[in-house]
Each structure stands twice: as structure tokens, then as C-alpha cells.
Amino acid sequence: MKSQLTIFNTFSRQKEVFEPLNPPFVGMYVCGPTVYSDVHLGNCRTFITFDLVYRYLLHLGYRVRYVRNITDVGHLESDADEGEDKIGKKARLEQVEPMEIVQRYTNGFRQVMQQFNVLPPSIEPTATGHLMEQIEMVQKILDNGLAYEKNGSVYFDVAKFVQQYPHYGKLSGKVVDDLLQETRDLKRQDEKNNPADFAIWMKASPEHLMRWKSPWSVGFPGWHLECSAMSTKYLGEQFDLHGGGMDLQFPHHENEIAQNVGCCGVAPVRYWMHGNMLTITGQKMSKSLGNSILPHELFSGENKFMSQPYSPMTVRFFMLQTHYRSTLDFSDAALLAAEKGYKRLMNALQLLPELQHPGNTPPQMPDEDAAVQAACNALYDHMSDDFNTAMVLADLFELSGKINALYNKQLPPDALGLETFNRLQSVFPAFVQDVLGLADDTAAANNQLSDGLMSLILDIRAEARAKKDWPTSDLIRNRLNSLHVVVKDGKDGTTWTVE
Numbered sequence: 001m002k003s004q005l006t007i008f009n010t011f012s013r014q015k016e017v018f019e020p021l022n023p024p025f026v027g028m029y030v031c032g033p034t035v036y037s038d039v040h041l042g043n044c045r046t047f048i049t050f051d052l053v054y055r056y057l058l059h060l061g062y063r064v065r066y067v068r069n070i071t072d073v074g075h076l077e078s079d080a081d082e083g084e085d086k087i088g089k090k091a092r093l094e095q096v097e098p099m100e101i102v103q104r105y106t107n108g109f110r111q112v113m114q115q116f117n118v119l120p121p122s123i124e125p126t127a128t129g130h131l132m133e134q135i136e137m138v139q140k141i142l143d144n145g146l147a148y149e150k151n152g153s154v155y156f157d158v159a160k161f162v163q164q165y166p167h168y169g170k171l172s173g174k175v176v177d178d179l180l181q182e183t184r185d186l187k188r189q190d191e192k193n194n195p196a197d198f199a200i201w202m203k204a205s206p207e208h209l210m211r212w213k214s215p216w217s218v219g220f221p222g223w224h225l226e227c228s229a230m231s232t233k234y235l236g237e238q239f240d241l242h243g244g245g246m247d248l249q250f251p252h253h254e255n256e257i258a259q260n261v262g263c264c265g266v267a268p269v270r271y272w273m274h275g276n277m278l279t280i281t282g283q284k285m286s287k288s289l290g291n292s293i294l295p296h297e298l299f300s301g302e303n304k305f306m307s308q309p310y311s312p313m314t315v316r317f318f319m320l321q322t323h324y325r326s327t328l329d330f331s332d333a334a335l336l337a338a339e340k341g342y343k344r345l346m347n348a349l350q351l352l353p354e355l356q357h358p359g360n361t362p363p364q365m366p367d368e369d370a371a372v373q374a375a376c377n378a379l380y381d382h383m384s385d386d387f388n389t390a391m392v393l394a395d396l397f398e399l400s401g402k403i404n405a406l407y408n409k410q411l412p413p414d415a416l417g418l419e420t421f422n423r424l425q426s427v428f429p430a431f432v433q434d435v436l437g438l439a440d441d442t443a444a445a446n447n448q449l450s451d452g453l454m455s456l457i458l459d460i461r462a463e464a465r466a467k468k469d470w471p472t473s474d475l476i477r478n479r480l481n482s483l484h485v486v487v488k489d490g491k492d493g494t495t496w497t498v499e
């Protein structure tokens, strides 16, 4: 019997039993990256978190439509509708088309996601690919009397909206009266009836690069609008799950709710999930603070924070050790420990298929049998308890201990009953590989090491030959031969094969 999945809903600030609107289907939306620069490890944490949610829902048998967008227009430098478009600015500085920036960093993002073994979403829509839908949404909000036009820009009327929908601010824990009374000395505020109002369409200034025709002006959509329009298009006016990093709660997600309610009359999301931040020496990792580490810097070891390179799977394991709603501090010591833990888990994964059970006998050690069954149940209980991956890893280590003991003959082969043995054989790899998404990259690391050692040995042999030191060169060749490594000297140098 699998335990019921519960999810901490940011909206209610409670764990709730997950009941999809139309089982077995689940609609899930996650805010994707703004593709104006390389994703850093903080961004990756959030995408790995929702990869785990996606993977577990799939494992439980749900048919998930997972939409994760690409923000390629409308995200301005400031959340308060101020400053240049992040992508437009980068394009201006590099003197390239904005879409070249978008393509470059979208490619980079996908490559990094693949390195971390993050599954691709079912749909990856872009904001610029959904201008029609966004313009239609603005029109509906205007028709419903919840937005107003000023000088070609359209603003969402928060003061009016809260009279109809009292929950504005609830998701992010903001007090609406404070928002309405806030005074900020920003250019666009002159056009707004109220400082809490936000742009859903913006008229483009003459130098603005990314612009489209609309009934109000040649301009571009507000940042929050794309997620409202694309989630409605692909998942319907109401859908099950919406995720993102917790720094998106306000204004992005709060305003997404307002737009959906303002357009369609219903709150769009049943369960709001927010991942906590990756920090470094206690500070949020972010591009603007200059403390961000890029994945390739970590994989190559070329960064000032780490003593050695770490593999993508070690980093993924490191992230799984902490619950997604807690902050996670990035440090060399923590990664070193994670590397050890990851290797231990992979070792158990490699040993498991080598174990043999003698046949259909009752368990010779009923306590061991019960312990394995309990740990297998705990995997489901813990993952179903708001995706507690830290506890899932503890359960997997408990099972790894049993696998090692069976392999080393500390436990007899028939210690477990056949049913329990078979359950261990199926549940352990399913959780490690399918649910946690931990692929075994230790073989690749070993290959790299043996390639490096072979090249060293062949260099020493070449030097011996150059000095006409035939005994050393023959010794190397013969010893390699006895290891089935055949060395061939040709015109283009020396090659080796394992036979």
C-alpha cells in the first residue's frame, strides 16, 4: 500500500493531500529561466527540485503534462516595471539580434539540464511564441474592467481587483494595504493610478528592440503575463501544480494569480510549490551579487570556491540531501561529503544485480526481512511526505547496508524471503535512478582515470624507447599484455586496445 502524497501548499501554508483535478492526469507548470545569461547553480537547484516532483508523479503512475517555459521577452531589470529588458540589453551590448541571445542561452540551459539528468518537460513554450494569447488576455482583463490604458501601456488595477478577490497578497504574505500605499519614485509610477498596479502591456520606447503590434501600442508584454497565458493555453483555466523558486512569490506569482482571476474568474492553481534558495556563505546565489557559480566551472574545477572538480551527479546528490523548502549552503566540504555518499550509493547499485537468491524459502532471518520491507515502505512514505528526499537517501543507505552485507556474505543469501529480495531488487534501483534521477557516472570517471593512466604509461615507454632503454620498454609492453592491453606502434604514434 503506497502512502498518500502530501504537498506543502504555499497558498495555505499547510501540507495538503494531493488530489488532482482529473486523475490520472496532472497538469504542472514551472517558471523557466530568463535566457539572457548562463544558468547558475542556484537556478539549477530549482529545476532539479521540480524534476524530482515530475519524476515522482510519473513513478506513481500519473500522466503528467509538464510545462516549463522559456522567458525570452518582458523580464525587465527591475521587478517594478522599470529598466531595460534583460535580453534586449544583452543584445544591445553585444550588437546582436535579441533572438541570438535567446538561442544561445536556451541551448546552454538545455545542455546543463541534460548534464544534471533533468528530464525535459512535455512542453517548453516561449513568451515570444505566445504574443497572440497574451494580447487576448490583456483584452479580456480590460473588458472585465480590471485594467486601464495609459499612453499606450496597460496596467492591472490592483485596488479594484482586491475588492473582488480578497486573497491578493496571500500567496506571498504581503499586506495589500501596504502595497497600495507604497510610494516609490519611479518613472512609470506616474502613469499608474496606484503604485501597486503593474504593467500587463508596455509601450516600447523608440530604442527598445523587442516590439510587437497590439491594439494599444507597438510594445511588449509584462513579465508576469506570459505564464498566465501559457499555463491557461496548455493546462486550462485551472490546473494542479505550479512551481518556481520562492523569490518568485512576489510579484511574479501573486500577479499571475491576479491576471488569471482577472481574465477567467477562477484562481488558476490548486497547489503552489516554492523551492528555497541555494546560498553560498549564507548569501543567496545570484548573478547580481557576483557570487554565482556556473555548472561548467564546478565540473571543471575552475572556480575560486572549490578545491576540486565535482561531477554533475555528485552535485545532484548534494542537492537531494536537503529538503527543497530549506535553504542549502554550497561549500567544498559539503560537496566532498556528497561525493562519498554518492559513490557509496552507486556501489550498492552495482552490487545489487550480482546478488542471487536460492529460491522460494521462508526468510531465514525474519528481522532482516522485516527491516528491508520497512525501509522499502519508508521510501514511499518519505517521498510522499512533501518530497522529503533527505529522508529517502537515509532509507536508501539503510538498504545499501543490507545489499553490502548480502554481497559480503555477512548475511546468508536466504536471509530475506524471495518476495522481499525481489522487492529490494526492483524498488532500490527505481528510487535511485527513476525517482531521484541519479545516474551512475562512476564508470565514466573510471574510464577517464584509466585513459589518463594509460597515456602516462605510454609516455614513459616512449621516453625509454627514445633513450634506447629496451628492457624498460619491453617490461611495460609485457606487463600491459598480461593485463590484456595490446600496444601497437605505428607511423602516427602508439595506440592501445583491451582484448
Ligand code: AMP
Pocket: 031, 032, 033, 034, 035, 041, 042, 043, 044, 045, 046, 244, 245, 246, 247, 248, 275, 276, 277, 278, 279, 284, 285, 286
Ligand atoms: P530566472 O532565470 O532569474 O527567472 O530564475 C530561474 C529560476 O531560478 C527561478 O525559479 C528562480 O526562483 C530560481 N533561482 C534564482 N536564484 C536561485 C537560488 N539562489 N537558489 C534557488 N533558486 C534560484
Ligand code: ZN
Pocket: 030, 031, 032, 227, 252
Ligand atoms: Zn512564471
